[in-house]
Amino acid sequence: MLEIPCPWCGLRCESEFSYGGEAHIVRPENPEALNDEAWADYLFMRKNPRGPHLEQWHHVYGCRRWFNVKRDTLSYRIECSYRVGEQPPEGEI
């Protein structure tokens, strides 16, 4: 069981959360202007790294807020969490 640090509620069990995939994917300002490759890249292509990963979690059985987590996908160690709209403490990975 992961213990996930919700920025509002503190450390809570994984079963209170739902997972939201890769963080910091920004919807293109003007989708009509994109070609199919760029649109597919936005919709479907993912980093899926083996190692540190910036990802979204939703405290669905708690405060119901979305937030971001930096977690290692190999060791599952969670380095930190931070609020939506913020950048990870040490910048992009």
Added chain:
Amino acid sequence: MMTKYSFFNLVRNALGHHEGWAPAWRSPEPGKQYDVVIIGGGGHGLATAYYLAKEHGITNVAVLEKGWIGGGNTGRNTTIVRSNYLWDEAAHLYEASMKLWEGLSQDLNFNLMFSQRGVYNLGHNLQDMRDIRRRVDANRLNGIDGEVVDGIELKRRIPILNTSPNSRYPVLGASFQARGGTARHDAVAWGFARGADSFGVDIIQQCEVIGIRQVNGCVTGVETNRGFIGAGKVGIVVAGNSSVLAGLAGFRLPISSHPLQALVSEPLKPVLDTVVMSNAVHGYISQSDKGDLVVGAGIDSFNGYGQRGSFPVIEGVLAAIKALFPVFSRVRMNRQWGGIVDTTPDACPIIGRTPVKGVYINCGWGTGGFKATPGSGYVFAHTLAQERPHSLNEAFSLERFTSGHLIDEHGAAGVAH
């Protein structure tokens, strides 16, 4: 030369106290240059090498495996084989695989313990039953056997199944594919390895690819922990690590890697003679020939490469299995493990070309790759040899995510396999 496994050879070797058997495959040093290098020595990679040699006469082939062959998902799945997929493209691909399974033990001269004991997919509510009816009808139109079984008949066939209307997960009926069943997963890897090796394919274990060398966007070989190996073509067949290898080659994939768990119980006397799956409760169960119950769970929701699953998922699947089979409530689980599955947005595989010339990929089988092992190898070998997809895997290109021609198999492939 490969020793044929036969009754005669068994008797002959028995006289020599079974000390005369040759190894099933060689362990050669990596060569300098191959026509085709397959990255990944799981079932799919080994099957690809086997069919490259057998069907296309390409034998200057190496299979590179960073661990030991069959140590990844091939040895970690719940061994279920079926082909009752909804959409034509997927149904044809999995059915081609099923047809290969049916002759595979003979073809490979290796006992895969393929047992067509039937596969039930349970329906728990009226909508499940409508979906089951639709899928079975679609299957039969595609020439795939299927049957809708109602609750009463289901109870007659599987007496230990809890079909009480008061059950936590009421069972209204099921789809049934009689030709589905199980196969011994290790034997599949070993059988294909032995078969490929007999054609001269080099199977190189403990050889990890750490780079893919390209000149002007065209592949020339792979960097490994055992040095550079030149290759005319490279096939990437690495399941959960597909995004990592694609990263080395310089392109992106629509793949998320997740841990998928399975468990086995202590061995029991024969109690369940078929395979029972439920997509709704994310559980599936069968009994191996050794007697242990083989239980499969759902995936962990988060991306992970850890080859172990989390406790809430075990709790969820065992609660569901216990509700469906109260008789198993006191069975003890012996072992639990996880494999890393490469899921795609449409629950269908990606088999074909990549943006790098000479690099081909076969990935995205997600939670259900084992059943497709021979078919996957067959069509991927064709793709590598002919440099164009087989008609069966044409629809499964990476380009479908750009063109929008997704094949939504979540209904038949969702979680349970």
